[in-house]
Amino acid sequence: MVNYAVWKRYPELNPIDLWAEGEVPEYCAEYGQDVPFITPFLLPGKDNAVVMVIPGGGYEAKAAHESRNIAERMNALGFSAFVLDYRVAPYPFPVPQLDAQRAVRYVRCHAGEFGIDPNKIIVMGFSAGGHLSASISVKGGEGTPEAEDPVERESARPNAMVLCYAVLNMANHARQFVTPESFLPAYLDEYYQQVLNPTQFVDAHTIPAFLWQTSDDQMVDPHNSLEMYSALQKHGVPVEMHLYRHGHHGVNLALELESINTWTTLCAQFLRQLGF
Amino acid sequence: MGTPLWRRHPEWGPEELWEEGKTPGYCAQYGQDSSFLTPFLLPGQGNPAIVIFPGGGYEIKAEYEGLDIARRFNDLGFSAFVVDYRVKPYGFPAAQLDGQRAVRYVRAHAARFGIRRDQVAVLGFSAGGHLAACTGLICDPGNPAAADPVERESSRPDAMVLCYAVTNMAKFFPAGIKRDPELPCTDETYSRILNPISCVSPAAPPAFLWHTADDDTVDVAASVEMFQALHACGVTAEMHLFAHGAHGLGLATENAART
Numbered sequence: 001m002v003n004y005a006v007w008k009r010y011p012e013l014n015p016i017d018l019w020a021e022g023e024v025p026e027y028c029a030e031y032g033q034d035v036p037f038i039t040p041f042l043l044p045g046k047d048n049a050v051v052m053v054i055p056g057g058g059y060e061a062k063a064a065h066e067s068r069n070i071a072e073r074m075n076a077l078g079f080s081a082f083v084l085d086y087r088v089a090p091y092p093f094p095v096p097q098l099d100a101q102r103a104v105r106y107v108r109c110h111a112g113e114f115g116i117d118p119n120k121i122i123v124m125g126f127s128a129g130g131h132l133s134a135s136i137s138v139k140g141g142e143g144t145p146e147a148e149d150p151v152e153r154e155s156a157r158p159n160a161m162v163l164c165y166a167v168l169n170m171a172n173h174a175r176q177f178v179t180p181e182s183f184l185p186a187y188l189d190e191y192y193q194q195v196l197n198p199t200q201f202v203d204a205h206t207i208p209a210f211l212w213q214t215s216d217d218q219m220v221d222p223h224n225s226l227e228m229y230s231a232l233q234k235h236g237v238p239v240e241m242h243l244y245r246h247g248h249h250g251v252n253l254a255l256e257l258e259s260i261n262t263w264t265t266l267c268a269q270f271l272r273q274l275g276f
Numbered sequence: 277m278g279t280p281l282w283r284r285h286p287e288w289g290p291e292e293l294w295e296e297g298k299t300p301g302y303c304a305q306y307g308q309d310s311s312f313l314t315p316f317l318l319p320g321q322g323n324p325a326i327v328i329f330p331g332g333g334y335e336i337k338a339e340y341e342g343l344d345i346a347r348r349f350n351d352l353g354f355s356a357f358v359v360d361y362r363v364k365p366y367g368f369p370a371a372q373l374d375g376q377r378a379v380r381y382v383r384a385h386a387a388r389f390g391i392r393r394d395q396v397a398v399l400g401f402s403a404g405g406h407l408a409a410c411t412g413l414i415c416d417p418g419n420p421a422a423a424d425p426v427e428r429e430s431s432r433p434d435a436m437v438l439c440y441a442v443t444n445m446a447k448f449f450p451a452g453i454k455r456d457p458e459l460p461c462t463d464e465t466y467s468r469i470l471n472p473i474s475c476v477s478p479a480a481p482p483a484f485l486w487h488t489a490d491d492d493t494v495d496v497a498a499s500v501e502m503f504q505a506l507h508a509c510g511v512t513a514e515m516h517l518f519a520h521g522a523h524g525l526g527l528a529t530e531n532a533a534r535t
Contacts, residue, residue: 226503243514
């Protein structure tokens with residue numbers, strides 16, 4: 001059990017299920033979790049850039065303090081947003097990745113309806129949500145052009161990633177969060193390695209990234225972000241990183257924390273400068 | 277080179293770091309001014325102080341990384357001192373002696389300058405950042421028995437601000453500097469000057485670093501590696517690595533976020 005409020009389904013916010021009923025891959029009713037869905041926070045108009053907010057929670061829950069508040073702040077900065085509800089433990093990797101990839105595909109497929117630009121999809125993840133964001137962003141995720149389901153024809157690759165106090169090397173944390181199980185032989189070994197340590201799979205085609213955290217974060221060492229930063233920068237990928245002096249893990253918007261509360265503005269500037 | 281160079285402005289009240297004739301290793305033939313600092317003081321007492329080392333590859337000192345910075349920090353509530361330190365053809369450790377002397381001098385005259393002795397930070401750009409790092413990381417507590425009261429002061433700043441700084445000469449600025457023939461300096465000290473990162477310890481002052489990812493004069497790894505060394509020793513550090521910007525942004529006023 002977690003000691004913070006968790007994000008969940010709010011019918012009044014018109015959540016959208018990512019798969020049709022009964023079609024959620026690897027679904028296990030015994031785990032007692034909701035089906036994966038996204039909650040829209042859309043701006044009016046067309047061709048808006050959109051941020052897919054991926055709350056953290058150690059792959060055990062989804063933190064409410066990294067959900068709607070983030071979406072509404074990004075709205076204020078001129079971005080449409082969704083909050084992703086993804087499956088967590090005891091679902092093993094790469095089930096959360098399937099949910100995140102489906103979310104990107106779904107939003108891209110329905111871009112017109114949502115008034116967004118399908119080439120301006122940004123994932124923004126916090127803590128474990130940052131790991132989830134990176135694991136689907138460094139490479140791969142191509143669509144299947146002949147798929148019956150039009151959503152599956154789309155690429156699952158976002159166009160930019162924002163990693164907020166993110167765990168990035170899950171190889172050290174895997175036992176803590178999610179135990180790999182052998183009942184998923186369908187998934188390629190290399191993809192599983194990418195999920196465990198996305199930094200190793202960064203190449204020149206990796207999408208632009210904005211990373212931030214606090215230097216004295218006791219739960220996630222800045223080493224995570226520093227390694228990812230160095231890999232991106234060496235490959236010439238546009239990247240920006242801010243390591244603020246002091247703050248506990250999970251500061252999210254940091255509204256009352258002088259200096260850390262600059263991150264959303266800096267992030268928006270970074271994205272705008274890249275054409276989002 | 278179109279950049280205005282930092283120089284002595286008598287109207288701003290520059291002060292010599294050493295008494296006449298006492299600058300260690302001074303060589304008149306080099307045609308450089310004697311080392312001095314120019315104060316930009318806020319009124320009153322108890323102000324924090326920033327000691328600024330403009331950049332210029334240890335060949336020149338750029339005015340915009342001195343004057344403009346001093347004025348900006350005045351606006352932010354800091355008294356400021358721009359240091360004219362010795363550059364080529366002086367070798368190391370001439371600049372480092374000037375850097376240490378500047379911190380001691382500001383402390384020794386704290387009451388007259390209206391500043392707090394325990395709030396003296398150093399700030400440097402590029403090669404000036406290397407000098408700030410040297411001043412921050414290669415320091416001593418002063419000599420209580422010195423005849424010169426300035427030499428009784430500690431040379432350790434209370435914080436260091438490194439702006440697109442060279443933190444390891446061999447790796448990030450190999451054109452570097454040679455040893456000065458007039459100034460004795462052990463091999464160990466010389467290698468520490470060449471690689472300030474190697475001097476990081478838990479006693480290092482808190483640090484604020486910033487750099488741009490696509491800096492093609494000083495690789496951003498210079499800041500990353502310094503941060504990693506500080507963090508590994510438990511030293512308070514903050515670092516901002518902006519995506520885009522040429523080397524030598526100074527105040528970067530075209531981009532409000534960076535300012």
